Every structure is written in structure tokens, then in C-alpha cells.
Amino acid sequence: xxxxxxxxxxxxxxxxxxxxxxxxxxxxxxxxxxxxxxxxxxxxxxxxxxxxxxxxxxxxxxxxxxxxxxxxxxxxxxxxxxxxxxxxxxxxxxxxxxxxxxxxxxxxxxxxxxxxxxxxxxxxxxxxxxxxxxxxxxxxxxxxxxxxxxxxxxxxxxxxxxxxxxxxxxxxxxxxxxxxxxxxxxxxxxxxxxxxxxxxxxxxxxxxxxxxxxxxxxxxxxxxxxxxxxxxxxxxxxxxxxxxxxxxxxxxxxxxxxxxxxxxxxxxxxxxxxxxxxxxxxxxxxxxxxxxxxxxxxxxxxxxxxxxxxxxxxxxxxxxxxxxxxxxxxxxxxxxxxxxxxxxxxxxxxx
Amino acid sequence: xxxxxxxxxxxxxxxxxxxxxxxxxxxxxxxxxxxxxxxxxxxxxxxxxxxxxxxxxxxxxxxxxxxxxxxxxxxxxxxxxxxxxxxxxxxxxxxxxxxxxxxxxxxxxxxxxxxxxxxxxxxxxxxxxxx
Ligand SMILES: [Zn+2]
Numbered sequence: 001x002x003x004x005x006x007x008x009x010x011x012x013x014x015x016x017x018x019x020x021x022x023x024x025x026x027x028x029x030x031x032x033x034x035x036x037x038x039x040x041x042x043x044x045x046x047x048x049x050x051x052x053x054x055x056x057x058x059x060x061x062x063x064x065x066x067x068x069x070x071x072x073x074x075x076x077x078x079x080x081x082x083x084x085x086x087x088x089x090x091x092x093x094x095x096x097x098x099x100x101x102x103x104x105x106x107x108x109x110x111x112x113x114x115x116x117x118x119x120x121x122x123x124x125x126x127x128x129x130x131x132x133x134x135x136x137x138x139x140x141x142x143x144x145x146x147x148x149x150x151x152x153x154x155x156x157x158x159x160x161x162x163x164x165x166x167x168x169x170x171x172x173x174x175x176x177x178x179x180x181x182x183x184x185x186x187x188x189x190x191x192x193x194x195x196x197x198x199x200x201x202x203x204x205x206x207x208x209x210x211x212x213x214x215x216x217x218x219x220x221x222x223x224x225x226x227x228x229x230x231x232x233x234x235x236x237x238x239x240x241x242x243x244x245x246x247x248x249x250x251x252x253x254x255x256x257x258x259x260x261x262x263x264x265x266x267x268x269x270x271x272x273x274x275x276x277x278x279x280x281x282x283x284x285x286x287x288x289x290x291x292x293x294x295x296x297x298x299x300x301x302x303x304x305x306x307x308x309x310x311x312x313x314x315x316x317x318x319x320x321x322x323x324x325x326x327x328x329x330x331x332x333x334x335x336x337x338x339x340x341x342x343x344x345x346x347x348x349x350x351x
Numbered sequence: 352x353x354x355x356x357x358x359x360x361x362x363x364x365x366x367x368x369x370x371x372x373x374x375x376x377x378x379x380x381x382x383x384x385x386x387x388x389x390x391x392x393x394x395x396x397x398x399x400x401x402x403x404x405x406x407x408x409x410x411x412x413x414x415x416x417x418x419x420x421x422x423x424x425x426x427x428x429x430x431x432x433x434x435x436x437x438x439x440x441x442x443x444x445x446x447x448x449x450x451x452x453x454x455x456x457x458x459x460x461x462x463x464x465x466x467x468x469x470x471x472x473x474x475x476x477x478x479x480x481x482x
Contacts, residue, residue: 047442048461049442053473058458098365099459
């Protein structure tokens with residue numbers, strides 16, 4: 001088997017945003033300390049008619065635009081990673097596959113691993129293409145995550161999705177190698193029937209996010225024999241603005257290497273979408289020959305590492321669909337906390 | 352919404368599949384069995400384009416119970432780039448900014464939510480075309 005990698009990529013974000021000040025005002029919290037401490041200014045909010053399935057369909061349409069007219073019937077697998085699948089029982093992937101005309105010759109599963117589920121979908125699709133089992137695999141990371149009202153997570157839990165069509169021909173970025181790093185670490189969880197997740201406060205930092213993100217990044221670089229200076233860009237999971245910058249600098253990456261994929265200050269944490277969306281905005285500005293390190297993180301805990309090498313085809317395809325930064329920065333609709341509470345079903349009302 | 356009825360409408364609601372008359376070329380959405388223009392009965396499937404312009408609209412301020420979360424919202428008839436006229440909700444915009452002639456894009460959205468435990472129905476809505 002020859003090269004495998006990304007044939008098409010796309011992102012979709014809701015246009016609605018809420019500012020940190022607007023949330024802090026309601027809970028009597030100090031907005032400047034959240035903004036400075038977590039490096040967060042605002043986050044995306046899905047309107048009531050947007051969910052992980054709809055974001056996934058729109059991200060996939062953008063990936064198909066960049067994939068250059070592939071036959072969707074040839075997509076042999078669809079995996080959506082999310083911790084906010086709209087149904088507890090009924091696959092999100094089935095609806096997305098139906099919406100793009102990829103049924104019925106297709107394998108489908110919904111993945112879950114806190115914020116790492118999207119990169120798992122990418123990992124498995126690459127493996128199946130590499131094994132020759134499928135021609136194309138569709139991997140999606142997307143979420144419309146909820147933080148409990150007043151909790152620190154409420155300032156970051158956001159919505160967005162990224163989709164990647166993996167294949168072995170007409171690559172935009174070749175997958176050089178992958179590496180995974182995982183232990184049982186109880187930093188964040190949500191029990192069945194519970195609406196909001198719980199987290200272990202400061203414990204979510206050093207023994208959880210940093211240990212696994214850095215462990216996967218170091219293991220990945222060792223496996224391919226590369227060091228931070230050998231990469232053009234690096235993208236890390238971004239639960240807030242601060243963590244990915246700090247992890248990257250601990251590893252020896254510069255702010256310039258991380259800037260294109262560092263979206264969390266104005267996007268928030270898109271959970272399973274976070275590092276995949278960061279990869280889309282990095283590909284949007286990458287040049288042929290550039291190398292990108294991507295490391296996800298999911299509580300519980302684990303990280304998937306990827307090394308991508310961008311091909312000449314990037315110049316042909318990057319503007320066949322909307323760029324991620326455009327969706328992040330332009331034509332935003334700012335909402336107040338009341339609208340946000342209604343949109344996110346935080347207000348109990350009659351059905 | 353019964354799940355079986357929802358399911359029967361997937362081709363048009365999920366993929367915007369229209370019927371194109373093999374004899375006269377008229378595009379019908381939703382697809383029909385007999386062409387109203389020439390009476391022919393053979394069609395081929397064609398996907399509708401995903402952009403158009405608002406021909407007319409109305410604003411719903413007192414919404415049915417399943418749409419109260421998004422009220423007020425506009426219902427628009429848009430002429431798509433291939434001439435087909437389509438009716439759908441127009442969302443993601445202030446209803447006071449909706450105008451005849453404004454450009455819209457079709458997005459995949461949740462179109463109906465059956466209370467807290469029923470089926471989720473998906474389909475198309477219009478949003479302002481801003482890029
Ligand atoms: Zn006809």
C-alpha cells in the first residue's frame with residue numbers, strides 16, 4: 001500500500017457567539033480573570049436547529065467540495081466522533097451518510113472518547129484505507145457541548161465540526177504516521193442520564209491534559225524522528241486558549257507554529273471538533289511540502305498524534321470551500337445570556 | 352411527526368432530490384409521477400442547487416409549539432439558480448433585515464423536534480448567503 005491521507009477537508013461553525021463578559025455578568029464572576037486566566041474571549045453557540053448531525057453534514061459538504069467530485073457511493077466508512085450525539089440510541093452517522101448519498105454500502109459507527117472522539121474517527125479511517133478495505137473513509141469530529149450553568153466549563157463549551165475524507169489518491173495531505181497515548185485518568189466525565197459533565201478542577205491540567213498531550217506529541221515525534229523545529233505547524237487540543245499554547249511551548253514549539261490552528265480564544269472548546277477544526281484552519285494557509293503535527297486530547301484520558309505532509313494539491317482546493325477563519329471571524333451574531341439559555345435548553349419549560 | 356413519514360421524505364428533504372422530466376426537461380420538486388407540463392411519466396433524479404434569491408416571504412411571530420425557540424422567523428419562497436421555487440424557513444437572521452431579492456443558501460438543519468423523547472426530523476432551511 002502506498003500513501004494514504006486527506007483527500008478533502010471542511011469545517012462548519014454556527015454564526016452565533018456569546019462573550020465571556022455576558023456569561024460572567026449572570027454569575028457575578030470576574031470576566032477579566034477568566035479572559036486572562038483561560039485566554040478566552042467568546043465562544044460559538046449552536047442555534048436550536050443546529051446539532052452535531054447538522055454541523056457534520058455541512059462540514060462534510062465542504063470536505064466534498066475540496067475532494068473534487070468524488071462519488072459519495074464510494075465512501076466505505078463514516079465515523080463521527082462526538083460527546084453530543086443528538087440521540088442516546090440512533091447513530092448520527094446514518095443521517096449524515098443518508099444526507100450525502102453514501103448509503104447503503106458503508107460501515108458506520110459513532111465514536112465517543114470525550115474530546116478525542118473526532119481524531120479517533122480520523123485514525124480508524126486512515127487505517128481502513130491503508131489496509132485496502134475501503135476506497136474513501138469519512139471522519140468527522142463535532143460537538144455542541146454543554147457546560148453546567150455557572151461552571152468554569154460554561155465559558156468554553158462551544159460548537160463546531162470538521163470533516164475529512166481519507167483516501168489514497170489525490171491527497172491534500174499525506175499521513176506520515178500516527179501514534180496514540182492513553183491511560184485511565186478520571187479528570188472529566190458524564191454519567192448516563194446526566195445533562196452536564198463533571199470535572200476534577202485543577203486535576204484536569206498536569207496529570208490529564210498536559211501529560212497526555214505532551215506524551216502523545218513526544219511519542220509521535222520520536223516515532224518519525226522529528227523535532228519541533230522540523231514542523232511548519234502544530235495543532236493541539238484546545239479546551240481553552242491557554243492550555244494548547246502552554247503545552248506547545250513546553251514541547252518546544254513557537255507561537256508562530258501554533259497560531260494558524262489556535263482558534264479557541266474566540267471559538268471556545270469544540271470538544272471532538274477542536275484539534276480537527278484547528279487542522280482545517282492550518283491547511284487553509286499551508287503550502288505544499290509543509291509538515292503539521294496534530295495532537296488531540298480526550299478526558300479519561302488519551303491523545304492521538306498525527307504527522308501530516310501537505311501536497312501540491314492544497315493550492316488547487318483550499319478555496320473550493322469556505323475557509324475556517326472566515327467562519328470564525330466574519331458575520332457573527334452576538335447573543336445575550338437569555339437567548340443562549342433558551343438556545344441551549346437551560347430553561348425548563350413544558351414540552 | 353411519524354418516523355415512517357419522515358423517512359419517506361429523506362430523498363427530497365436530505366438531498367434535495369428533484370424529478371427532471373425526460374421529455375420536456377421540467378424540474379419538479381417534490382418529484383411527481385406525471386409531468387404537469389407535458390404529461391410524460393419518465394423522470395430522472397436531479398439535485399437542486401443550494402443557492403437562490405428570496406421571491407417573497409412572511410414573518411411568523413406566533414409560532415407553533417415546536418418552533419417557539421426560534422421565533423420570530425421568516426418563511427420564504429426562494430427561486431433557486433435553476434429556476435425551481437422552494438419554500439423553507441429562513442433562519443440565522445433578524446427578521447427585520449429580510450428582503451425580497453436577498454441571496455440565500457440552503458443548509459441542513461433540524462426542522463422539527465418531537466417534544467423531549469420523539470424523533471428528530473432533519474431537512475433544509477434557508478440562511479443568508481454571506482460568502
Ligand atoms: Zn415534461
